[in-house]
Amino acid sequence: METQAFQKTYTKLTQITKATCTLQAADVGYDELALVNGRLAQVVKIIGNNVTLQIFGGTEGVPNNAEVTFLGKAPTLNVSDDLAGRFFNAYGQPIDGGPEVEGLEIEIGGPSVNPVQRMKPSNMIFTGIAGIDLNNSLVSGQKIPFFADPDQPFNQVMAIVALRAKADKIILGGMGLTNDDYLFFKNVFDNAGALDRIISFVNTTDDPPVERLLIPDMALTAAEYFAVEKNETVLVLLTDMTLYADALSIVSNRMDQIPSKDSMPGSLYSDLAKIYEKAVQFPKGGSITIIAVTTLSGGDITHAIPDNTGYITEGQLFLRRDTDIAKVIVDPFRSLSRLKQNVIGKDTRGDHAQVMNAAIKLYAEAANAKTKLENGFDLTDFDERSLNFAKQYSNDLLAIDVNIDGVGMLDQAWKLFATYFTPAEVGIKKELVDKYWPKEN
Amino acid sequence: MTKGVVAGIIANLVMVDVDGPVAQNEICFIKLKKVPLMAEVIKVVGEQAYVQVFESTRNLRVGDTVEFAGHMLEATLGPGILSKNYDGLQNDLNKMEGVFLKRGDYTNPLEVDSKWDFKPLANVGDRVQAGSWLGEVQENWIAHKIMVPFKLNGKFTLKTLAGPGNYSLSDTIAVLVDSDGKEHVVTMVQKWPVKLAIRAYTAKPRPFKMMETGIRTIDSLNPIVEGGTGFTPGPFGTGKTVLQHALSKHAEADMIIVAACGERANEVVEIFTEFPELDDPRTGRKLMERTTIIANTSNMPVAAREASVYTAMTIAEYYRSMGLKILLLADSTSRWAQALREMSNRMEELPGPDAYPMDLPAIISNFYSRAGYVFLPNGTTGSITFIGAVSPAGGNLKEPVTESTKKAARCFYALSQQRADSKRYPAVDPIDSYSKYLEYPEFIEYLSENISPDWLENLLFAKNLLVRGKEAYEQINILGDDGVPLEYHLRFWKSEVFDYVILQQDAFDHTDSSTPIERQKYMMKIVIDIVKGQYDFDSFDEVNIYFRRLINVLKQMNYSEYMSDDFKKFKVELDEILQERIVAVTA
Numbered sequence A: 001m002e003t004q005a006f007q008k009t010y011t012k013l014t015q016i017t018k019a020t021c022t023l024q025a026a027d028v029g030y031d032e033l034a035l036v037n038g039r040l041a042q043v044v045k046i047i048g049n050n051v052t053l054q055i056f057g058g059t060e061g062v063p064n065n066a067e068v069t070f071l072g073k074a075p076t077l078n079v080s081d082d083l084a085g086r087f088f089n090a091y092g093q094p095i096d097g098g099p100e101v102e103g104l105e106i107e108i109g110g111p112s113v114n115p116v117q118r119m120k121p122s123n124m125i126f127t128g129i130a131g132i133d134l135n136n137s138l139v140s141g142q143k144i145p146f147f148a149d150p151d152q153p154f155n156q157v158m159a160i161v162a163l164r165a166k167a168d169k170i171i172l173g174g175m176g177l178t179n180d181d182y183l184f185f186k187n188v189f190d191n192a193g194a195l196d197r198i199i200s201f202v203n204t205t206d207d208p209p210v211e212r213l214l215i216p217d218m219a220l221t222a223a224e225y226f227a228v229e230k231n232e233t234v235l236v237l238l239t240d241m242t243l244y245a246d247a248l249s250i251v252s253n254r255m256d257q258i259p260s261k262d263s264m265p266g267s268l269y270s271d272l273a274k275i276y277e278k279a280v281q282f283p284k285g286g287s288i289t290i291i292a293v294t295t296l297s298g299g300d301i302t303h304a305i306p307d308n309t310g311y312i313t314e315g316q317l318f319l320r321r322d323t324d325i326a327k328v329i330v331d332p333f334r335s336l337s338r339l340k341q342n343v344i345g346k347d348t349r350g351d352h353a354q355v356m357n358a359a360i361k362l363y364a365e366a367a368n369a370k371t372k373l374e375n376g377f378d379l380t381d382f383d384e385r386s387l388n389f390a391k392q393y394s395n396d397l398l399a400i401d402v403n404i405d406g407v408g409m410l411d412q413a414w415k416l417f418a419t420y421f422t423p424a425e426v427g428i429k430k431e432l433v434d435k436y437w438p439k440e441n
Numbered sequence B: 001m002t003k004g005v006v007a008g009i010i011a012n013l014v015m016v017d018v019d020g021p022v023a024q025n026e027i028c029f030i031k032l033k034k035v036p037l038m039a040e041v042i043k044v045v046g047e048q049a050y051v052q053v054f055e056s057t058r059n060l061r062v063g064d065t066v067e068f069a070g071h072m073l074e075a076t077l078g079p080g081i082l083s084k085n086y087d088g089l090q091n092d093l094n095k096m097e098g099v100f101l102k103r104g105d106y107t108n109p110l111e112v113d114s115k116w117d118f119k120p121l122a123n124v125g126d127r128v129q130a131g132s133w134l135g136e137v138q139e140n141w142i143a144h145k146i147m148v149p150f151k152l153n154g155k156f157t158l159k160t161l162a163g164p165g166n167y168s169l170s171d172t173i174a175v176l177v178d179s180d181g182k183e184h185v186v187t188m189v190q191k192w193p194v195k196l197a198i199r200a201y202t203a204k205p206r207p208f209k210m211m212e213t214g215i216r217t218i219d220s221l222n223p224i225v226e227g228g229t230g231f232t233p234g235p236f237g238t239g240k241t242v243l244q245h246a247l248s249k250h251a252e253a254d255m256i257i258v259a260a261c262g263e264r265a266n267e268v269v270e271i272f273t274e275f276p277e278l279d280d281p282r283t284g285r286k287l288m289e290r291t292t293i294i295a296n297t298s299n300m301p302v303a304a305r306e307a308s309v310y311t312a313m314t315i316a317e318y319y320r321s322m323g324l325k326i327l328l329l330a331d332s333t334s335r336w337a338q339a340l341r342e343m344s345n346r347m348e349e350l351p352g353p354d355a356y357p358m359d360l361p362a363i364i365s366n367f368y369s370r371a372g373y374v375f376l377p378n379g380t381t382g383s384i385t386f387i388g389a390v391s392p393a394g395g396n397l398k399e400p401v402t403e404s405t406k407k408a409a410r411c412f413y414a415l416s417q418q419r420a421d422s423k424r425y426p427a428v429d430p431i432d433s434y435s436k437y438l439e440y441p442e443f444i445e446y447l448s449e450n451i452s453p454d455w456l457e458n459l460l461f462a463k464n465l466l467v468r469g470k471e472a473y474e475q476i477n478i479l480g481d482d483g484v485p486l487e488y489h490l491r492f493w494k495s496e497v498f499d500y501v502i503l504q505q506d507a508f509d510h511t512d513s514s515t516p517i518e519r520q521k522y523m524m525k526i527v528i529d530i531v532k533g534q535y536d537f538d539s540f541d542e543v544n545i546y547f548r549r550l551i552n553v554l555k556q557m558n559y560s561e562y563m564s565d566d567f568k569k570f571k572v573e574l575d576e577i578l579q580e581r582i583v584a585v586t587a
């Protein structure tokens, strides 16, 4: 980014904190960008002539006589079809050695879609992972995070989902991504021959944390271009949103805002909602689906970050290691897709809803039986059967290494019901039992 | 009018130097280039007004000019509000152009060119006052009353009144003369500041009529009344929104106002898409025809979110003054409280608990008090029943919004994480929840006269049953299946019958989603008879298997159309199963 001749340069900072600096300047717009000794910064507060800038790269080494130039615009991204296949940093600058992208310059973090211009999301995304398709069906236009402890393979699962989702474009927004994970995504997409439909905006652990704040808006501005202008189905992957929220709290704490729960800014809900609500189904066929990662600390979902996220997103996917089968599964109890009822029994077979609920109830019976066992009580015959059911259900349907289609997963569930239970114990509508209960076993 | 210039900007909080008088909550427009950004005064210090802007302030500059409007944020009230989709400031969302919301795109809440068939209800010479009915027009299926504007104080004489005929919104409908002989022209449209309550009623007695909701866990366990208040706190994913939508579809009300306050846009889209298609059994029309939506979703401006609940309440009060039964739903009032918190923090006010403003309890109770059952000046009645969803941070019911709301609302429907996790929907905790109206003698009398003589008795019996069932369950868990008498298993399973058959209700099943009172009575009787029965079992395993069968058949009944062949068939099957084991029906 170069300074233009007519722009006024200031050289006197009146205050410097860890993420911000303040100076006296006139005719500055709110949200406007500036360069502070070449580092990109944005206006976050104006009181009279005192302008406070948030410096994305951090203030380390910034002197109080730093050169400040205002750029006269909010952060922008050049959008065009040339974005496809490219890798960018948080500022939208290429990091793949390729040329700058030419196209329409758009301000990122733009306005919201008028709710009456949205369409009800109703196309199922099949992932082959039955733990998702059977119990937590995803829908285009949905926003949903993985809630996972840092040691769980969420990036792997997300990459599988992305590749099987058949999206026209996959946009990766990486925040505080380790270099290894960045290369992992690059490799997986490359090996799948999908690089030409991928666009990446990446801030790695090597980059300054505050820069991350630009990543979601960059990714979603690109997404809106393809979804609105080209009517494409776009899948946006945001990982890790916990690191995004941490960056928010750095900035707000430096600005002396009163923190609310868990030292997060009081506006955390609105800040996250502005990002996640960009997920949308348009009437003309374009859509933006957001799959995110929110890492937990010690599985605590009452922490302000997962808590606010859960209130915003349309469900959440929990991964859990099932020691009985030594595999990672999609936890059917804590996971939820709020949009599943839009597609269940419509994009899938009519028995889907009842099969899903019955299997989960039986899985819950098994959990109770397990507690009994651990407490040293005798098990009933029903308990024994539900335990055996649970193990096979977990292995055949919940494990993340499963790859099965929409009919196959339902047939498999019926097979398990018939192996371990009577129809009355399963408790499904009679007409469905008549139709699908395996005849001989 | 007072003018000003922008002196400071922190996100949507803007400080304005003013050249004349300004009032708290006065509206102003900040000029960003040519675009007017609407804002509201929330604090005045000397010559400086602090305003919260209802839009993004991107590119706003110090020195930009401001014009004050001389009034507070007002709702526009007149025929044409039904079926509309508004934002929090009552802009008609359908009139906006383009896919994206544009700053400063303020649209008319009513159809300026619409014409209405007017029928006079008053006579020239009548003494009238604010809220008096002058005439009516037909709006969808509602007889929309044209009233003396609420802003007019005192008594007036009706000097002229339009005769029957077709009039447009701006035509003069009546001329009133006040005690000083001054004339006031009345049209079909009036305005009212949303943050003030409309008090055009003569009395606000305790509400006592049951509002039938079709939701069994409410009607059969903790009923709410017409003009009552309730709230549904619950962690995310426990079913607050599904419950609100179920209420909006099935509750017995003349008009439903849904305030989607700071929640997901897709949830509003669901209403937009479904309601114009769904039939309303009461009117034979579409559900959308009795519904107005105020959508200020989480990605729409925060200050307008705060305004949205007031806009919704004002519209409710307007229609209540027509003698109607209004159900107002807000999802979620926590987002409104958070909007207050965001502004309070930006203004660096002394924070209360969890950084919410100190006066949060007062703000909440003030709002809830605007609901209620009222007598109108002409002797008829109207009501606003208000049910708000609350989203407690971390699911902790001790947080400020839940605690403040608990003091203001009379029905408490606590959504439990545990029930939601085990898919026992609606996840309303039957033991923690309560309806204070059950303590009102006038409501008890109403129940026994209008619903059923044993409604209350059954309800209390069921509550006791659930507590005993829970105790038995805990004992079984501590001592083991074998370690407790058979009676404990029976007790637990009897409460499970009530839970599975009465409390649990599938909001997505065409038949089960709503249960009319007749059907609730019928099923309640069956379940209570089962619970009161004495059975003959040899082992707990038998109890377990037997009751699972009972529950299964009863659920099939719930899924079948009332008194259909299937329904009756399952009833026969139920009776057969009962014959196997039942020894006696104890009274």
Ligand SMILES: Nc1ncnc2c1ncn2[C@@H]1O[C@H](COP(=O)(O)OP(=O)(O)O)[C@@H](O)[C@H]1O
Binding pocket: A336, A337, A338, A339, A341, B234, B235, B236, B237, B238, B239, B240, B241, B242, B243, B425, B426, B427, B505, B506, B507, B508
């Ligand atoms: N009565 C019900 N019947 C069936 N499913 C329900 C019911 N209530 C809630 N659910 C399920 O729970 C999910 C979350 O409910 P929702 O109302 O969106 O939660 P909240 O608003 O409390 O976050 C729904 O998407 C649905 O799958």
Ligand SMILES: [Mg+2]
Binding pocket: B240, B241, B242, B263, B331
């Ligand atoms: Mg909700």
